[in-house]
Amino acid sequence: MIEFSVLGSGSKGNSTFLRINGYSFLFDCGLSCKQVELRLEKIGVSPSSIDAVFLSHEHDDHIRSIHTFSKRYNVPIITSEKTFKAGRLDDKGIKDKVFVESGKTFSEFKGVDVFFIPISHDAADPVGFVVYSEGIKFALVTDLGYPTELVSHELKGADALIIESNHDPEMLKLSTKYPWELKQRIASRKGHLSNGDCARLVERVISDNTGYIVLAHLSEENNNPDIALMSVSRVVKGMPVSIDIAKQNEPTPIYSLSKVEKV
Template sequence: MIKISLEVCSLASGSSGNSIYIATDKRKILIDAGLSGKRISERLDKLSVDGSELDAILVTHEHRDHIKGVGVLSRRFNLPIYATEKTWAVAEEDLGKIKPNHRCIINKEGLTLGDLEIESFEIPHDAVDPVGFTLKNQSKKVSVATDIGYMTEEIMSNLKNSELVILESNHDLEMLKAGPYPWSLKKRIMSKEGHLSNDDAAATVVELVKNSVERILLAHLSKDNNVPELAHLTIKNMVIDAGMELGRDLQLNFAYRDEVSKLFQVG
């Protein structure tokens, strides 16, 4: 029987809420919980997972679409919350009353939860101290990089050699420019502290495939400035231009706004 090192599922992805479920044989965690506690629990139910089985919540940054349900879930299921010191400073009021022993700090040394090794890395976004994560078990690695204004060398170096990468592909640049958002919001999204475009995501995908990444889950697609088919086509074209082929060199999937993704098994 093949032993699975990591299980990964997107519970929600987008500006209305983000949450990722990751499990090993010994630990079950969430990265972010940007929906209500009730809706997170309902989506976990679809995986036959009860909230009481969770071991921790990791927080990437303090924006509401990433922390809305964090405090509620912590209180309901007695869960520790891991965030950077600076993120705690700005998020604590929104999280509500948290037990002192559940206020856990993420630092550059990383942390170990049972059989899960976790490291964080800096990402450029308009939050106080935003981070992405790499998670390892039995030498298998999953990486999460969303809400990033542009791809940095540090991010790329952390994503390389992952069995699965959850990567932002937020907007099509032309759709964003022609869309209904006010210019101030468009500038924020396009800025170096905004969100990754389809073109930027496609260029990143090509580099990741060159560095042994074979499965990518595109995440945080904009409801107004993107569609999965366009993100898929943009990436497919750039992959083909690089002499690669979807299905052969890369498995490409999506994390959806209002749907639980398939449960990806790594290992």
């Protein structure tokens, strides 16, 4: 059985909890350390039970409290060397680290394979993650300028999928709060995935196995959860999949999934 919860997601901080094959992991540590602790407690998980933190890329909303968390709980960081350097994690005294190249699989935790999918985003070596264990496939991909062939290939048939649905292009265009350069960056092929692109990607990768889709990294300024939900709901019509939205300020419930052999 796997269990997961998105502790928080959006431009103010991202972190996701996953328990799989007896191990507990965090993917990104971009909330304050206090919030990571509080939100883990809220879902009944002790921060000291975390076995490792995987980092997707060096943007602050993904690594904000990693040095504090890693040192406080003596937790190793698993990421690419380029992300580690670009995030200046050396300067913060982090010693316990393992480097994994993007495009490679990390298999040091028995019975768990974590594949680092290269993605298109304006960071040194950004990745999404696909985790395989117990016959279950769990995928987590945010901060995605556009979905490459590789991304759709790797996500195909995931049992649980956490995927970015960042903005509504019209709302982004009309926003008066964002300067033109920032709007360009968000909408670019190295920025963030729009609701429409997210829905098209989901349509390509969803299968009968897919039990959960969690939409993540929604912009508080340029999106509306109802629009994001509607956009994906249209493409999964009739399939028995539960769709939820990850929030910035509170964790999702713990979702659990076990493999039931289909006959």
